[in-house]
Amino acid sequence: MTERLRTSLRAVQPGDVRALAAAEVECFEDPWPEAYFASELFAPGRFQRILVDPAGVLAAYLFTAWQYLDLHILKIATLPEHRRNGLGRRLMAVAEEHARAMAGETLTLEVRLTNTGAITLYESLGYERMGVRRGYYADNSDALVMTKRVCASG
Ligand SMILES: CC(C)(COP(=O)(O)OP(=O)(O)OC[C@H]1O[C@@H](n2cnc3c(N)ncnc32)[C@H](O)[C@@H]1OP(=O)(O)O)[C@@H](O)C(=O)NCCC(=O)NCCS
Numbered sequence: 288m289t290e291r292l293r294t295s296l297r298a299v300q301p302g303d304v305r306a307l308a309a310a311e312v313e314c315f316e317d318p319w320p321e322a323y324f325a326s327e328l329f330a331p332g333r334f335q336r337i338l339v340d341p342a343g344v345l346a347a348y349l350f351t352a353w354q355y356l357d358l359h360i361l362k363i364a365t366l367p368e369h370r371r372n373g374l375g376r377r378l379m380a381v382a383e384e385h386a387r388a389m390a391g392e393t394l395t396l397e398v399r400l401t402n403t404g405a406i407t408l409y410e411s412l413g414y415e416r417m418g419v420r421r422g423y424y425a426d427n428s429d430a431l432v433m434t435k436r437v438c439a440s441g
Contacts, residue, residue, distance in 0.1 A: 292372050294338040294346050296381065299328060303337060306345045314364040317425045327361070334358070334385050338374050347374040351382055356438075358386040360396035363405075375405075379412055383437060392438040397423060397430035409433050 299307070308321035319327075327333060332353035338346045346369045350362035360382060365374045386394050397420060398405050414433040423430035 299335040336381050349378040356392040358391045358394045386437050393434050393436050395434045400429050400431050
């Protein structure tokens, strides 16, 4: 674990897109291109937040999309040098707070079956394994679908 990093939470701005695309290459095998981040920024029903260090440099990011009463976690990542510092957990809490505040019923995500670190994080937060989507990723690998219910009556 790196030393504790003080970060601030804020909304994503168009000027962040380049840094997001650069971070994405470090974080994912199938990175979103810069243009995709830009299109997500202004798409309807979206909720996005980033954590930045005291110098304003990107440390972690969260992209979500509403699908009816489900808040879908499209993307969550922490820059490699800041992992195991609680940033991923914090962003997942931010997503859940948003889902509750908007009277959402569930949060859902897909994660590679091989991504045991992320699965550990989600299970620790109460996400349940709902099933497997075969060949979900561009390289044809499978995704585990995980959901957390946040509304008792839903
Ligand atoms: C998954 C990811 C977002 C976690 O971010 P993070 O900031 O390191 O997560 P946190 O520090 O909040 O971790 C919280 C808990 O999750 C679990 N966890 C996180 N990464 C883990 C790992 N590599 N191995 C085992 N457990 C892990 C641990 O229980 C951890 O608590 P601990 O550090 O007290 O043991 C980060 O590893 C990442 O960006 N990975 C690449 C992108 C990715 O896979 N995103 C998810 C796609 S679905």
